[in-house]
Amino acid sequence: MAHTFFCPTKLIFSDDATIDLPRELAAMPGTTGHAVGAGPALVLTDAGIVMTGILARLMPALAAGGRRVEVFSDVPGNPGVVTVAAALEAAQAVGPAALVALGGGSAIDVAKAVSVLLAHPGVSWSDLQAGRAALTGVRVPLIALPTTAGTGSEVSHVAVIGAADGFKKGIVHASLFPAAAIVDAGLARSLPPRLTAATGMDALVHAIEAYLGRRASPTLDLLALGAIRAIVRALPVAVADGANLHARRALAQAAAWAGMAMDQAGLGLCHALCGPLSAHHEVHHGLGNAVLLPAVLGFDAPAIPEERWPALRHALGLDGSEQPQQGLFFWATRFLTSIGLPMTLRELGLDGATFPAIAAEATRMAMIGNNVRPAGEAECLAVLAAAL
Numbered sequence: 001m002a003h004t005f006f007c008p009t010k011l012i013f014s015d016d017a018t019i020d021l022p023r024e025l026a027a028m029p030g031t032t033g034h035a036v037g038a039g040p041a042l043v044l045t046d047a048g049i050v051m052t053g054i055l056a057r058l059m060p061a062l063a064a065g066g067r068r069v070e071v072f073s074d075v076p077g078n079p080g081v082v083t084v085a086a087a088l089e090a091a092q093a094v095g096p097a098a099l100v101a102l103g104g105g106s107a108i109d110v111a112k113a114v115s116v117l118l119a120h121p122g123v124s125w126s127d128l129q130a131g132r133a134a135l136t137g138v139r140v141p142l143i144a145l146p147t148t149a150g151t152g153s154e155v156s157h158v159a160v161i162g163a164a165d166g167f168k169k170g171i172v173h174a175s176l177f178p179a180a181a182i183v184d185a186g187l188a189r190s191l192p193p194r195l196t197a198a199t200g201m202d203a204l205v206h207a208i209e210a211y212l213g214r215r216a217s218p219t220l221d222l223l224a225l226g227a228i229r230a231i232v233r234a235l236p237v238a239v240a241d242g243a244n245l246h247a248r249r250a251l252a253q254a255a256a257w258a259g260m261a262m263d264q265a266g267l268g269l270c271h272a273l274c275g276p277l278s279a280h281h282e283v284h285h286g287l288g289n290a291v292l293l294p295a296v297l298g299f300d301a302p303a304i305p306e307e308r309w310p311a312l313r314h315a316l317g318l319d320g321s322e323q324p325q326q327g328l329f330f331w332a333t334r335f336l337t338s339i340g341l342p343m344t345l346r347e348l349g350l351d352g353a354t355f356p357a358i359a360a361e362a363t364r365m366a367m368i369g370n371n372v373r374p375a376g377e378a379e380c381l382a383v384l385a386a387a388l
C-alpha cells in the first residue's frame, strides 16, 4: 500500500528540558540559515503555566549565553485571531531569532501562527483563513515544549485558531511543523487530575480517529495503536497519581505518537463535533472529545472493517469475544468512569438547544469526510442526542 510519512520536527523525548532546551535553541538554524545562537527569544505561554512555576524553572536555561528572553503569557484556552494579533505585536517588538511555545495546544498553535506571520509582513491570520494570502514556507523557528500530554500540536503541521466569527478553523502548511519539540514529561507533573484526564482523552481520540480514518496506513497504524495501548494503561495511573513519572512519560510519548498519526491520517466525527461544541459552550477540547467519544464509537462501530477490529480490540485491552457494536460504547463509558470524567453532555450543562447549530457546523469541518462511517447533519444530530 503506497503511503508517505512526513514529520520534519526534531522530536526529543527529554528527561530534563532545562538541559535540552538551551542546547537545541542555540544550535537551531535561524531564518538567515545561521544558528540562533544567543539571539533573542520570545516565549508564548499562558497565565496558568506562569502560576505553576514551570516558566520560572526554565528561564535560566532560556537566558543561557546572555540571551534576551521576553514572555507573552496571554494565550487563553480556545484562542482566536485577536490573541494571534496581540502575540504578533509582542513578537514584532522583540524581533526574536526563535520562538518557544510552552503549554498545551493553544500556546503552541498561537506560536505557530506568530512564527509564520513574523515572516509575512502585512499578512494577518484572518487573511490566511480567508484565503486572501498564502504561506510561502518562510518562518521564524519554533521550539515547542508541551506541558500536557494531549494535543500533539508539537508534531503537527496544523494550527487551529478561532476565526473572527468564533468558528475554529485549522490552517495546514508544512511551515507550521515546529522545528523541534522537547517532550519532558516532568513538565506535566503539576497538571491536576481532571486536566490530565481531559488532555489524555484528546490524545486517545486522536489515535482512535487516525486508526479508524480513511487515510490510515500501516506506518501510522504503528503509532496510533501504540498510543492507544499506552494511554489506556497509563492514563488512569497518572490521573490517580500525578507524581508517577513512569505513567507521565508513557502518556507524553503516546501523545506525540498520536499527534503524528492524526496529523497525517486525519481526524473524524468526534473532533468534527467537538470544534463547534467548544465554540458554542467554551468546553475544554479534551473534555468535549471525551464526552462525545462513547456516542461516536457507538455510531462508528457497524462501519469498522472486520480486519481492523482485532488490533484495536487488543490495544484497548478488550478480550477476544468483544465485538465493536456491543463492546466499544461500553468500553468508552467504563474508561471515562475510571478516570473520573463525565459521560454526558448534560453533565457539562447542555440541554440540546444548540445541537442543530453544532450539527450544521460539524458538517463544515474538513475532518468529517475522513470518518470511518459517513455522517451528515442528521447523523451528527443523532450522535449529539445519544451523547446528551
Ligand SMILES: [Fe+2]
Pocket (backbone or CB within 6 Å): 151, 202, 203, 206, 271, 285, 289
Ligand atoms: Fe484534539
